[in-house]
Amino acid sequence: MRLCVIEGDGVGHEVIPAAVRVLKALLPDLELHYAEAGFECLERLGTPLPDETIKIAEECGAVLFGAAESPSYPVEGYYSPIIALRQRLKAYANLRPTRYMPVSTARPGVDFIIVRENTEDLYTGDESADDMGASAHKIITRAATERVAHRAYRLARENGRRKVTIVHKANVLPKSDGLFRRVAFEVAEQYKDIITDELLVDTAAYWMVKSPNQFDVLLTQNLYGDILSDMGAAWGGGLGLAPALNLGDEAAIAEPVHGTAPDIAGKGVANPSGAILSVALLLRHHWLMPDLAQRVEDAVRGAIVRGFHTFDIESVNAIGTNEFTDKVIELLNDTPPV
DSSP states (O other), X not given: OEEEEEEESTTHHHHHHHHHHHHHHHOTTOEEEEEOOSHHHHHHHSOXXXXXXXXXXXXXXXXXXXXXXXXXXXXXXXXXXXXHHHHHTTOOEXXXXXXXXXXXXXXXXXXXXXEEEOSOBGGGOOEEEETTEEEEOOBOOHHHHHHHHHHHHHHHHHTTOOEEEEEEOTTTOTTHHHHHHHHHHHHHTTOTTSEEEEEEHHHHHHHHHHOGGGOSEEEEOHHHHHXXXXXXXXXXXXXXXOOOEEEOSSOEEEOOSSOOXXXXXXXXXXXXXXXXXXXXXXXXXXXXXXXXXXXXXHHHHHHHHTTOOOTTTOSTTOOOHHHHHHHHHHHHHHSOOO
Protein backbone atom coordinates (compact mmCIF):
# COMPACT_ATOMS: atom_id res chain seq x y z
CA MET A 1 0.00 0.00 0.00
CA ARG A 2 1.18 3.48 -0.89
CA LEU A 3 0.09 6.97 0.10
CA CYS A 4 0.89 10.31 -1.51
CA VAL A 5 1.26 12.90 1.26
CA ILE A 6 0.71 16.59 0.43
CA GLU A 7 0.87 18.97 3.36
CA GLY A 8 -0.08 22.03 1.33
CA ASP A 9 -0.17 25.40 3.09
CA GLY A 10 -0.68 26.78 6.60
CA VAL A 11 -1.73 24.30 9.26
CA GLY A 12 -1.45 21.52 6.71
CA HIS A 13 2.20 21.34 7.76
CA GLU A 14 1.05 20.41 11.27
CA VAL A 15 -2.12 18.34 10.96
CA ILE A 16 -0.98 16.13 8.08
CA PRO A 17 2.15 14.85 9.89
CA ALA A 18 -0.13 14.14 12.86
CA ALA A 19 -2.49 12.08 10.71
CA VAL A 20 0.46 10.25 9.16
CA ARG A 21 1.71 9.33 12.63
CA VAL A 22 -1.67 7.78 13.44
CA LEU A 23 -1.80 5.91 10.15
CA LYS A 24 1.72 4.54 10.57
CA ALA A 25 0.83 3.33 14.06
CA LEU A 26 -1.75 1.10 12.38
CA LEU A 27 0.06 0.33 9.12
CA PRO A 28 3.82 0.45 9.79
CA ASP A 29 4.61 -0.97 6.33
CA LEU A 30 2.68 1.72 4.47
CA GLU A 31 4.86 3.43 1.84
CA LEU A 32 4.80 7.22 2.07
CA HIS A 33 5.55 9.38 -0.98
CA TYR A 34 5.74 13.12 -0.30
CA ALA A 35 4.72 15.73 -2.86
CA GLU A 36 3.99 19.45 -3.05
CA ALA A 37 0.93 21.55 -3.93
CA GLY A 38 -0.59 24.85 -2.88
CA PHE A 39 0.16 28.57 -2.82
CA GLU A 40 3.57 28.13 -1.23
CA CYS A 41 4.35 25.68 -4.02
CA LEU A 42 3.36 28.29 -6.61
CA GLU A 43 5.77 30.78 -5.04
CA ARG A 44 8.63 28.26 -5.06
CA LEU A 45 8.04 26.34 -8.27
CA GLY A 46 5.78 28.55 -10.37
CA THR A 47 2.81 26.16 -10.27
CA PRO A 48 0.34 25.19 -7.54
CA LEU A 49 0.23 21.57 -8.74
CA PRO A 50 3.46 20.26 -10.29
CA ASP A 51 3.39 17.45 -12.83
CA GLU A 52 5.53 15.38 -10.47
CA THR A 53 2.85 15.68 -7.78
CA ILE A 54 0.17 14.50 -10.20
CA LYS A 55 2.39 11.58 -11.22
CA ILE A 56 2.98 10.48 -7.62
CA ALA A 57 -0.73 10.82 -6.78
CA GLU A 58 -1.76 8.75 -9.79
CA GLU A 59 0.80 6.05 -9.02
CA CYS A 60 -0.24 5.81 -5.36
CA GLY A 61 -3.97 6.00 -5.95
CA ALA A 62 -4.42 7.32 -2.40
CA VAL A 63 -3.66 10.88 -1.30
CA LEU A 64 -3.67 12.69 2.03
CA PHE A 65 -3.99 16.43 1.34
CA GLY A 66 -3.73 19.13 3.99
CA ALA A 67 -5.00 22.53 2.91
CA ALA A 68 -4.30 24.99 0.11
CA GLU A 69 -4.55 28.75 0.30
CA SER A 70 -7.52 30.08 -1.68
CA PRO A 71 -7.13 33.79 -2.44
CA SER A 72 -10.41 35.62 -3.06
CA TYR A 73 -8.84 37.57 -5.91
CA PRO A 74 -7.07 36.54 -9.13
CA VAL A 75 -3.43 35.54 -8.75
CA GLU A 76 -1.39 35.03 -11.91
CA GLY A 77 -0.75 31.33 -12.43
CA TYR A 78 -2.77 30.18 -9.44
CA TYR A 79 -5.73 27.81 -9.44
CA SER A 80 -7.11 25.50 -6.80
CA PRO A 81 -4.77 22.49 -6.69
CA ILE A 82 -7.22 20.34 -4.74
CA ILE A 83 -10.01 20.89 -7.27
CA ALA A 84 -7.62 20.12 -10.11
CA LEU A 85 -6.38 16.99 -8.37
CA ARG A 86 -9.92 15.77 -7.71
CA GLN A 87 -10.70 16.12 -11.39
CA ARG A 88 -7.43 14.53 -12.52
CA LEU A 89 -7.93 11.47 -10.28
CA LYS A 90 -11.64 11.28 -11.14
CA ALA A 91 -12.48 11.47 -7.44
CA TYR A 92 -16.07 12.30 -8.28
CA ALA A 93 -17.81 11.84 -4.91
CA ASN A 94 -16.97 14.07 -1.97
CA LEU A 95 -18.02 12.37 1.28
CA ARG A 96 -18.44 14.68 4.26
CA PRO A 97 -19.87 13.01 7.35
CA THR A 98 -21.04 14.88 10.43
CA ARG A 99 -21.46 12.88 13.62
CA TYR A 100 -21.98 14.05 17.17
CA MET A 101 -18.80 14.49 19.16
CA PRO A 102 -18.83 15.01 22.95
CA VAL A 103 -18.02 18.73 22.86
CA SER A 104 -20.18 21.61 24.06
CA THR A 105 -21.05 23.01 20.62
CA ALA A 106 -22.16 19.70 19.07
CA ARG A 107 -25.77 18.51 18.69
CA PRO A 108 -26.57 15.11 20.26
CA GLY A 109 -28.03 12.61 17.81
CA VAL A 110 -26.61 14.19 14.67
CA ASP A 111 -25.27 11.57 12.25
CA PHE A 112 -25.48 12.35 8.54
CA ILE A 113 -23.26 12.33 5.49
CA ILE A 114 -23.26 14.70 2.53
CA VAL A 115 -22.40 13.14 -0.82
CA ARG A 116 -21.40 15.95 -3.14
CA GLU A 117 -20.76 15.68 -6.88
CA ASN A 118 -17.14 16.69 -7.13
CA THR A 119 -16.16 17.30 -10.75
CA GLU A 120 -18.51 19.87 -12.28
CA ASP A 121 -21.17 22.49 -11.38
CA LEU A 122 -19.62 25.97 -10.89
CA TYR A 123 -16.29 24.50 -9.74
CA THR A 124 -14.91 23.79 -13.20
CA GLY A 125 -13.30 27.24 -13.26
CA ASP A 126 -15.05 28.19 -16.50
CA GLU A 127 -15.34 31.93 -15.92
CA SER A 128 -15.03 35.03 -18.05
CA ALA A 129 -14.90 38.70 -17.15
CA ASP A 130 -14.34 42.19 -18.48
CA ASP A 131 -14.73 45.67 -17.05
CA MET A 132 -18.50 45.50 -17.41
CA GLY A 133 -19.22 42.16 -15.75
CA ALA A 134 -18.38 38.54 -15.24
CA SER A 135 -20.00 35.16 -15.78
CA ALA A 136 -19.48 31.58 -14.61
CA HIS A 137 -20.58 28.48 -16.50
CA LYS A 138 -22.56 25.93 -14.46
CA ILE A 139 -22.11 22.42 -15.83
CA ILE A 140 -24.37 19.49 -14.93
CA THR A 141 -24.24 16.27 -16.95
CA ARG A 142 -26.26 13.08 -16.88
CA ALA A 143 -23.18 10.88 -16.65
CA ALA A 144 -21.68 12.67 -13.62
CA THR A 145 -25.04 12.82 -11.84
CA GLU A 146 -25.73 9.12 -12.39
CA ARG A 147 -22.27 8.22 -11.15
CA VAL A 148 -22.47 10.17 -7.89
CA ALA A 149 -26.10 9.19 -7.26
CA HIS A 150 -25.25 5.49 -7.48
CA ARG A 151 -22.36 6.10 -5.07
CA ALA A 152 -24.70 7.83 -2.59
CA TYR A 153 -27.29 5.05 -2.68
CA ARG A 154 -24.69 2.29 -2.43
CA LEU A 155 -23.13 4.06 0.54
CA ALA A 156 -26.54 4.34 2.19
CA ARG A 157 -27.23 0.65 1.64
CA GLU A 158 -23.78 -0.55 2.74
CA ASN A 159 -23.86 1.54 5.92
CA GLY A 160 -27.40 0.74 7.01
CA ARG A 161 -28.74 4.21 6.30
CA ARG A 162 -32.41 4.54 5.45
CA LYS A 163 -32.92 7.79 3.56
CA VAL A 164 -31.34 9.88 0.80
CA THR A 165 -32.37 13.53 0.44
CA ILE A 166 -31.77 15.02 -3.01
CA VAL A 167 -30.87 18.71 -2.67
CA HIS A 168 -31.21 21.11 -5.61
CA LYS A 169 -32.64 24.44 -6.80
CA ALA A 170 -34.62 23.17 -9.79
CA ASN A 171 -37.41 25.69 -9.24
CA VAL A 172 -35.03 28.48 -10.31
CA LEU A 173 -32.61 26.47 -12.50
CA PRO A 174 -34.95 24.01 -14.26
CA LYS A 175 -32.46 22.97 -16.94
CA SER A 176 -29.25 22.42 -14.94
CA ASP A 177 -30.58 21.61 -11.46
CA GLY A 178 -33.63 20.12 -13.12
CA LEU A 179 -31.41 17.61 -14.90
CA PHE A 180 -29.62 16.76 -11.63
CA ARG A 181 -32.96 16.24 -9.88
CA ARG A 182 -34.46 14.14 -12.66
CA VAL A 183 -31.46 11.85 -13.05
CA ALA A 184 -31.06 11.43 -9.28
CA PHE A 185 -34.68 10.29 -9.01
CA GLU A 186 -34.17 7.89 -11.93
CA VAL A 187 -31.26 6.31 -10.04
CA ALA A 188 -33.35 6.22 -6.85
CA GLU A 189 -35.81 3.91 -8.61
CA GLN A 190 -33.09 1.22 -8.56
CA TYR A 191 -32.84 1.38 -4.75
CA LYS A 192 -36.35 0.72 -3.52
CA ASP A 193 -35.08 -0.24 -0.06
CA ILE A 194 -33.88 3.35 0.49
CA ILE A 195 -36.36 6.16 1.19
CA THR A 196 -35.88 9.13 -1.13
CA ASP A 197 -37.05 12.68 -0.57
CA GLU A 198 -35.97 16.12 -1.83
CA LEU A 199 -35.39 19.65 -0.60
CA LEU A 200 -34.60 22.95 -2.24
CA VAL A 201 -31.14 24.00 -1.11
CA ASP A 202 -32.36 27.04 0.81
CA THR A 203 -34.90 24.89 2.64
CA ALA A 204 -32.19 22.32 3.33
CA ALA A 205 -30.05 25.07 4.83
CA TYR A 206 -32.92 26.10 7.10
CA TRP A 207 -33.42 22.56 8.37
CA MET A 208 -29.67 22.04 8.69
CA VAL A 209 -29.72 24.82 11.26
CA LYS A 210 -33.06 24.04 12.91
CA SER A 211 -33.25 20.24 12.93
CA PRO A 212 -30.11 18.50 11.56
CA ASN A 213 -31.07 15.20 13.22
CA GLN A 214 -33.60 14.54 10.46
CA PHE A 215 -30.87 14.07 7.83
CA ASP A 216 -29.27 10.76 6.91
CA VAL A 217 -27.64 11.00 3.47
CA LEU A 218 -27.80 14.20 1.42
CA LEU A 219 -27.03 14.00 -2.31
CA THR A 220 -26.26 17.29 -3.99
CA GLN A 221 -24.12 19.31 -6.36
CA ASN A 222 -20.66 20.73 -5.84
CA LEU A 223 -21.41 24.24 -4.61
CA TYR A 224 -24.43 23.35 -2.48
CA GLY A 225 -22.58 20.46 -0.88
CA ASP A 226 -19.59 22.64 -0.05
CA ILE A 227 -21.76 25.16 1.77
CA LEU A 228 -24.09 22.71 3.52
CA SER A 229 -21.24 20.51 4.76
CA ASP A 230 -19.47 23.45 6.39
CA MET A 231 -22.76 24.50 7.97
CA GLY A 232 -23.45 20.98 9.19
CA ALA A 233 -19.93 20.61 10.61
CA ALA A 234 -20.92 23.00 13.40
CA TRP A 235 -23.19 20.29 14.84
CA GLY A 236 -20.29 17.82 14.92
CA GLY A 237 -18.17 20.13 17.04
CA GLY A 238 -16.70 22.49 14.42
CA LEU A 239 -14.49 22.49 11.36
CA GLY A 240 -11.48 21.25 13.32
CA LEU A 241 -13.27 17.91 13.75
CA ALA A 242 -14.66 17.66 10.22
CA PRO A 243 -13.22 15.05 7.83
CA ALA A 244 -13.73 14.55 4.11
CA LEU A 245 -12.88 12.02 1.43
CA ASN A 246 -12.85 12.59 -2.32
CA LEU A 247 -13.68 9.15 -3.65
CA GLY A 248 -13.44 7.73 -7.15
CA ASP A 249 -13.53 4.22 -8.56
CA GLU A 250 -9.73 3.93 -8.67
CA ALA A 251 -8.39 6.68 -6.40
CA ALA A 252 -9.20 8.68 -3.28
CA ILE A 253 -8.05 11.92 -1.67
CA ALA A 254 -8.49 12.35 2.08
CA GLU A 255 -8.56 15.97 3.27
CA PRO A 256 -9.79 17.74 6.38
CA VAL A 257 -12.56 20.24 5.75
CA HIS A 258 -10.85 23.17 7.48
CA GLY A 259 -8.65 25.60 5.57
CA THR A 260 -5.10 26.80 6.06
CA ALA A 261 -5.91 28.81 9.24
CA PRO A 262 -3.08 31.33 8.76
CA ASP A 263 -3.82 32.98 12.11
CA ILE A 264 -2.64 29.88 13.99
CA ALA A 265 -0.29 28.28 11.45
CA GLY A 266 3.09 27.41 12.91
CA LYS A 267 1.95 27.66 16.54
CA GLY A 268 1.42 23.93 17.08
CA VAL A 269 -2.15 24.37 18.31
CA ALA A 270 -4.21 23.28 15.28
CA ASN A 271 -6.73 20.51 15.82
CA PRO A 272 -5.52 17.38 13.96
CA SER A 273 -8.84 15.55 14.41
CA GLY A 274 -10.22 16.47 10.98
CA ALA A 275 -7.10 15.13 9.29
CA ILE A 276 -7.01 12.00 11.46
CA LEU A 277 -10.69 11.27 10.85
CA SER A 278 -10.11 11.82 7.10
CA VAL A 279 -7.55 9.02 7.29
CA ALA A 280 -10.29 6.87 8.84
CA LEU A 281 -12.49 7.60 5.82
CA LEU A 282 -9.63 6.54 3.55
CA LEU A 283 -9.31 3.29 5.49
CA ARG A 284 -13.04 2.65 5.42
CA HIS A 285 -14.06 3.58 1.90
CA HIS A 286 -10.94 3.24 -0.26
CA TRP A 287 -8.71 0.64 1.36
CA LEU A 288 -11.78 -1.25 2.65
CA MET A 289 -10.44 -1.68 6.18
CA PRO A 290 -13.50 -0.77 8.26
CA ASP A 291 -12.15 -2.32 11.46
CA LEU A 292 -9.04 -0.12 11.38
CA ALA A 293 -11.18 2.89 10.48
CA GLN A 294 -13.35 2.25 13.51
CA ARG A 295 -10.30 2.05 15.76
CA VAL A 296 -9.17 5.49 14.56
CA GLU A 297 -12.61 7.01 15.06
CA ASP A 298 -12.95 5.45 18.49
CA ALA A 299 -9.49 6.72 19.50
CA VAL A 300 -10.31 10.32 18.54
CA ARG A 301 -13.65 10.15 20.32
CA GLY A 302 -12.02 8.46 23.31
CA ALA A 303 -9.41 11.19 23.63
CA ILE A 304 -12.11 13.86 23.67
CA VAL A 305 -14.25 11.93 26.14
CA ARG A 306 -11.23 11.77 28.46
CA GLY A 307 -10.99 15.56 28.38
CA PHE A 308 -8.14 16.00 25.91
CA HIS A 309 -8.76 18.73 23.36
CA THR A 310 -7.17 21.56 21.38
CA PHE A 311 -8.02 25.20 21.98
CA ASP A 312 -10.68 25.42 19.22
CA ILE A 313 -12.83 23.05 21.29
CA GLU A 314 -12.22 24.87 24.58
CA SER A 315 -9.43 27.15 25.71
CA VAL A 316 -9.31 25.79 29.26
CA ASN A 317 -6.80 22.95 29.65
CA ALA A 318 -6.18 22.85 25.90
CA ILE A 319 -3.23 20.86 24.57
CA GLY A 320 -1.29 21.20 21.32
CA THR A 321 -1.44 19.35 18.03
CA ASN A 322 1.28 16.84 18.86
CA GLU A 323 0.06 16.23 22.40
CA PHE A 324 -3.45 15.45 21.21
CA THR A 325 -2.05 13.13 18.55
CA ASP A 326 -0.03 11.35 21.24
CA LYS A 327 -3.24 10.70 23.17
CA VAL A 328 -4.96 9.29 20.09
CA ILE A 329 -2.04 6.95 19.40
CA GLU A 330 -2.00 5.84 23.04
CA LEU A 331 -5.65 4.84 22.74
CA LEU A 332 -4.96 3.06 19.46
CA ASN A 333 -2.22 1.07 21.12
CA ASP A 334 -4.57 0.16 23.98
CA THR A 335 -6.97 -1.39 21.47
CA PRO A 336 -6.03 -4.93 20.40
CA PRO A 337 -5.42 -5.30 16.65
CA VAL A 338 -8.30 -6.89 14.78
